[in-house]
Amino acid sequence: MVKSTITRAAHATPEPVAARVRGLSDRAIAWIFVAPTLFLLLAVNIFPLIWTIRLSFTNYRVNRPNRDIEWIGLRNYERILTDADVWQTMQATAHFLIWTIVLQVLIGFALAWLINSKFRSSNFWTTVIVLPMMLSPAVVGNFWTFLYQPQIGLFNHAVAFFTGVDPASFSMIGDVHLAPWAIVIADTWMWTPFVMLICLAGLRSIPASIYEAAECDRASKWRQFWTITVPMVLPFLMLAVLFRGIENFKMFDLVVQLTGGGPGNTTTLTSIDLKREAFERWRTGYASAYAVILFVTVFGLASIYVKALNKVKER
Amino acid sequence: MAEVTLSGVTVRYGTTTALDALDLHVPDGAFMVLLGPTGAGKTTTLRAVSGLTRPDAGEVRIGGQEVTGLTPAQRNVAMVFQQYSLYPHLTVRENLEFPLKSPLLRTPRDAMAQKVTRVAETLQIAHKLDNKATALSGGEMQRVSIGRALVRDPVAYLMDEPLSSLDAKLRADLRIELKSIQADSGATILYVTHDQIEAMTMATHVGVLDEGRLVQTGTPREIYEDPVSIYAASRLGLPRINILPADLFGTAPPGARSIGLRPEQIRQGEGQDARVTRVERLGDQTRLHLNFRDHDIVTVTDPHTALRRGDVVAIAPHRPFFFAADGARIRA
Numbered sequence: 001m002v003k004s005t006i007t008r009a010a011h012a013t014p015e016p017v018a019a020r021v022r023g024l025s026d027r028a029i030a031w032i033f034v035a036p037t038l039f040l041l042l043a044v045n046i047f048p049l050i051w052t053i054r055l056s057f058t059n060y061r062v063n064r065p066n067r068d069i070e071w072i073g074l075r076n077y078e079r080i081l082t083d084a085d086v087w088q089t090m091q092a093t094a095h096f097l098i099w100t101i102v103l104q105v106l107i108g109f110a111l112a113w114l115i116n117s118k119f120r121s122s123n124f125w126t127t128v129i130v131l132p133m134m135l136s137p138a139v140v141g142n143f144w145t146f147l148y149q150p151q152i153g154l155f156n157h158a159v160a161f162f163t164g165v166d167p168a169s170f171s172m173i174g175d176v177h178l179a180p181w182a183i184v185i186a187d188t189w190m191w192t193p194f195v196m197l198i199c200l201a202g203l204r205s206i207p208a209s210i211y212e213a214a215e216c217d218r219a220s221k222w223r224q225f226w227t228i229t230v231p232m233v234l235p236f237l238m239l240a241v242l243f244r245g246i247e248n249f250k251m252f253d254l255v256v257q258l259t260g261g262g263p264g265n266t267t268t269l270t271s272i273d274l275k276r277e278a279f280e281r282w283r284t285g286y287a288s289a290y291a292v293i294l295f296v297t298v299f300g301l302a303s304i305y306v307k308a309l310n311k312v313k314e315r
Numbered sequence: 316m317a318e319v320t321l322s323g324v325t326v327r328y329g330t331t332t333a334l335d336a337l338d339l340h341v342p343d344g345a346f347m348v349l350l351g352p353t354g355a356g357k358t359t360t361l362r363a364v365s366g367l368t369r370p371d372a373g374e375v376r377i378g379g380q381e382v383t384g385l386t387p388a389q390r391n392v393a394m395v396f397q398q399y400s401l402y403p404h405l406t407v408r409e410n411l412e413f414p415l416k417s418p419l420l421r422t423p424r425d426a427m428a429q430k431v432t433r434v435a436e437t438l439q440i441a442h443k444l445d446n447k448a449t450a451l452s453g454g455e456m457q458r459v460s461i462g463r464a465l466v467r468d469p470v471a472y473l474m475d476e477p478l479s480s481l482d483a484k485l486r487a488d489l490r491i492e493l494k495s496i497q498a499d500s501g502a503t504i505l506y507v508t509h510d511q512i513e514a515m516t517m518a519t520h521v522g523v524l525d526e527g528r529l530v531q532t533g534t535p536r537e538i539y540e541d542p543v544s545i546y547a548a549s550r551l552g553l554p555r556i557n558i559l560p561a562d563l564f565g566t567a568p569p570g571a572r573s574i575g576l577r578p579e580q581i582r583q584g585e586g587q588d589a590r591v592t593r594v595e596r597l598g599d600q601t602r603l604h605l606n607f608r609d610h611d612i613v614t615v616t617d618p619h620t621a622l623r624r625g626d627v628v629a630i631a632p633h634r635p636f637f638f639a640a641d642g643a644r645i646r647a
Contacts, residue, residue, distance in 0.1 A: 212367050213400035217414035217463065218388035227413075231404045315404050315447075 049295075056289035063282040076289035086290075088265060089273040095180055096187070096255075096269060097248050101241055103188045108195025109237065115196070116203040126200075133193045141257025144186040148172040148258075155185075173259050179267045183255050187248065195240045202236030203229070231315070238309045242302065249298050270294055317378030317470040317503060318343040319364055324373035326359050326527075333359040335527035336373065341471075341520070343378075344501040346494070348514045348535075350550045351524035357507040358397070360524070361473040364505060365394045377470055388419065393464035397475040397507075399456040401448040407459050408444040411435065414467050434462045437492055439485070453480045461489070465496065471503040478513065490516060511551050515539070523547045545575065545642040552577050554602055554613040556636075563608060564632050571645050575636035578615040586631025591622050605630065 010018070021029075056077070059070045080086050111129060115122050132140065147155040150168045160167035172182040206228065214224045252271045255261070261268035274294065278287035319341040326334040334356045341347045349357040362368035363375060366387040374383045382390050393414070401410050411431045415422040422430075435441040438458040443451060448459065461477050477493075478486045494517045497504055508514055514521055514535060521538045523530045523546070531538060531547045542548035548556045557576045561567035564587070567574065589612065593604035601620055605612040607630065614630075622628060637645040 207398075207400070209396055209398055209400040210402065212387075213394070213396055213463075214402075214413075215367065215387045216365055216392065216394040217467075218391070218417035218419050219413070220388075220418065223418075227405075228402060 052288045052291055055285050056292050058285045060285045060288075061282050062284040072285070076286050077293070079286065080290055080293060085265065086270075086273070089268050089270050092180060092265075092267060093249065093251075093269045096183060096251065096267075097245065099181075099184045100187045100191070100248050101244055103184065104192045104195045104244060105237060105241060107188065108192045108240070109199045109233070111192065111196040112199035112203055115200055129196060130193045132190045135190070137190070137254040138257050140186060140190050141254040144182075144189075144258050145173065148182055150174075174263055176263055176266050179259055179263055183258055183267050186258055187251070187254060190254065191244060191247075195237075195244065198236050198240040198243075199233055202233035205236075206232050235309065235313045238305075238312055242305055242309065245305070246298060246302060249294075318345075319471055319503060319505065320376040321360070321363065322374055322376075324360075324363055324370045324375060326356075326363055326368055327371050333527055334363065334370070337524075337527060337529055339522060339529055339532075341503060341505055343503055345520050346497050346504045346506065346518050347520040347522055348506045348508055348518035349522050349524055350508070350511075350514055350538075354526075355524040356527040357524055358475055359527070361394065361475055361505060361507060364471070365392050365473050366390050367394075388417070391419075391469050392471045392473055393467050393469040395461050395464045395472070395474040395477040397477075397479065399453075399460045401456055401459055401463075403447075403449045405448055406444070407435075407440060407446050407448060407451070410448050410459055411444075411462050411466055414463060420467075430466045434465045437465070437496075438462050438489070454482060454485060457481060458485075458489075461493075471505060474504065474506045476507055476509065478508070478510070486510075493517065511553060514551065521551075523550050542575075542636065543644050545573065545638050548575055548577075548636060548644075554578060554615065557581075557612045557614070558638075559610050559612070561637060563610065564635075568637055568645055570639050571637040572640040573638045573642075574632065575638060576612070576614075576632055578613075580633050580635050581612070581614045582631045582633045583614075583616060584629055586629050588627045589630050591624055591626045591628060593624060594620070594622060603628075 013021070024032075057071060057073060059072050059076075061067065115126055115129075144155075147153050148171070150156050150171045153167070153172075155172065156167035156170070159165065159170075170178065172178045172185075210228055211224060214228060219227065250271050251269055252275065255267055255269055256272060259267040261272045265273075270290075271294075274287060274290050277283050277290055319339075321337055321339040324334050324337045324339075325332065337356070337360065339360065349360060351357050359368060363370050364377075366375075366382070366385055366389070370383065374381055376382065377390060377392070387394075402413060405413070408431060411434060412427055414420075415427045415430065431444070432441065435444055438461060440455060440458050440462065443455060443459075448456065451459065457477065457480050461474070464472055464474070478489055481489065490513060493504075496502070497517075506513075506517070518535050520532060521535050522532045523538060525546050531543045533541075535551065538547060539551045542551075545556075545558055549558075558573050559576065561571040561574045563574060587607070589605040589607040591603060592606050592611070595602035595604070596618070599618060600615050601618050603614050603616045603620075603622065605614065605628065612630070616622065639645050
């Protein structure tokens with residue numbers, strides 16, 4: 001009799017193991033395989049989420065574990081949403097988010113366009129341009145503090161060179177009006193390459209023969225750009241914006257290193273504020289409510305955006 | 316419409332020479348088919364005429380005017396690409412309207428709709444006008460691609476295997492349609508194909524290309540009945556011409572290395588005996604595979620022949636072609 005692999009495997013199984021496995025249904029075995037992953041997922045993702053939501057309705061403080069926990073209903077949410085300081089951080093975040101995305105999309109697309117025109121050494125320049133992305137955000141934040149130094153900073157001297165103002169007359173980090181732009185510039189410097197890479201992938205996905213057809217159909221370069229390049233790169237670009245949007249909504253490390261949220265709280269983004277509430281003022285219940293609000297906001301915005309993205313892809 | 320002339324056009328891609336000082340004249344209103352195997356330079360010829368490829372040497376003239384340095388838009392030629400090259404995010408209608416929307420034309424809206432509808436009906440894609448270009452079958456894409464050229468009134472049409480991915484029925488329909496469009500409008504068409512039926516039925520002129528050079532031009536009949544070389548003779552004719560040692564059937568003219576026999580140049584029932592190795596019944600014709608002195612010969616016989624494998628049939632050459640060692644024809 002020819003034995004199949006399965007029968008041979010069954011015969012090779014040691015008797016104690018075989019006895020335990022025997023009689024289990026396929027479904028039971030499937031559960032055994034999935035259980036470890038499922039358990040981990042519940043432990044590190046689902047449980048903390050539910051626990052946070054639970055804490056957000058209490059006045060719990062993690063640094064006073066012996067105090068009685070009081071249920072205070074929606075009071076935390078009420079206080080957050082009516083707090084002018086919180087709205088100030090929301091505004092700072094919106095400013096940061098919108099301008100970084102606008103600048104990174106414009107510059108990233110333009111760079112991708114240039115690189116894609118395949119001049120000599122374009123591969124070398126791609127590598128050079130992508131370098132900032134490979135650095136640690138904390139490192140980038142730290143050395144931009146030097147670049148922004150009024151006396152010795154390269155940035156101030158560059159601005160002085162082009163505009164003629166005294167380099168020591170302004171401080172990107174110290175000025176209330178300039179600091180929000182300081183973090184926008186640093187983040188743009190670091191993450192434009194990411195947008196560029198994705199745009200480049202989009203541009204390279206357009207077959208050359210489509211441009212040739214348009215060329216024969218007597219479409220101008222301008223029309224080719226708007227009727228072929230832009231629509232065909234748009235799904236890629238929107239994906240880049242989604243990634244950058246989510247990343248920058250929770251921006252923390254680079255800004256903390258660069259400005260520490262100051263001057264005042266002009267560059268205190270929501271995640272920095274949240275961290276202070278949770279781990280400096282130790283208002284755990286309040287911070288939980290804060291986190292839930294941010295989670296719902298990001299999740300809601302991202303869902304709407306993904307719907308729009310899918311529409312663009314279907315076009 | 317206009318005549319197209321290439322003189323001494325050379326195109327190199329890196330170290331390979333795609334066109335080698337090509338001279339080609341397409342008369343006004345001609346339907347010229349370019350024949351040749353892959354790599355012979357057919358597509359490159361179209362690209363040089365369209366302006367997509369700038370020649371390294373030589374000049375291109377359209378309607379007597381030198382256009383070598385001009386862009387495709389300035390030349391006003393329409394091209395049908397082998398790989399369709401539709402605008403994927405646009406509908407079929409928008410694809411067909413695309414060339415009409417060129418600022419160089421400024422087509423009024425009504426005229427545009429009219430033209431698009433007419434072309435769509437000709438190509439049997441009227442029911443697909445509002446579909447996305449990506450939601451079409453290969454054959455439909457190819458028809459949209461042809462339609463995009465037909466909506467215009469260019470000085471010349473350049474078509475690169477436009478019927479290659481259509482099914483047999485549609486191909487036959489469009490062959491007739493393209494031919495009648497050309498006959499009605501007097502358009503100059505430069506057409507690349509591998510299909511010899513297309514070449515024989517549609518062409519007013521045939522150009523045979525070999526490694527970037529023009530080997531022979533003439534009407535399809537001239538190329539078929541009076542080829543200049545083995546290479547040119549092999550481009551037309553199904554089954555292909557049989558090339559055999561020159562002295563296989565007896566005496567040959569001095570210098571002849573090979574004898575070329577098309578099916579109609581083989582008389583059956585007289586001469587020397589050959590053995591039937593296979594009988595292929597294709598319906599309207601029957602192909603006869605013969606073995607003659609250890610050489611294989613393919614010819615055509617009566618569709619209802621009673622011949623079977625192993626039978627013996629006498630064959631004799633009838634006004635054959637003779638070719639020299641370099642493949643050139645030796646004329647009697």
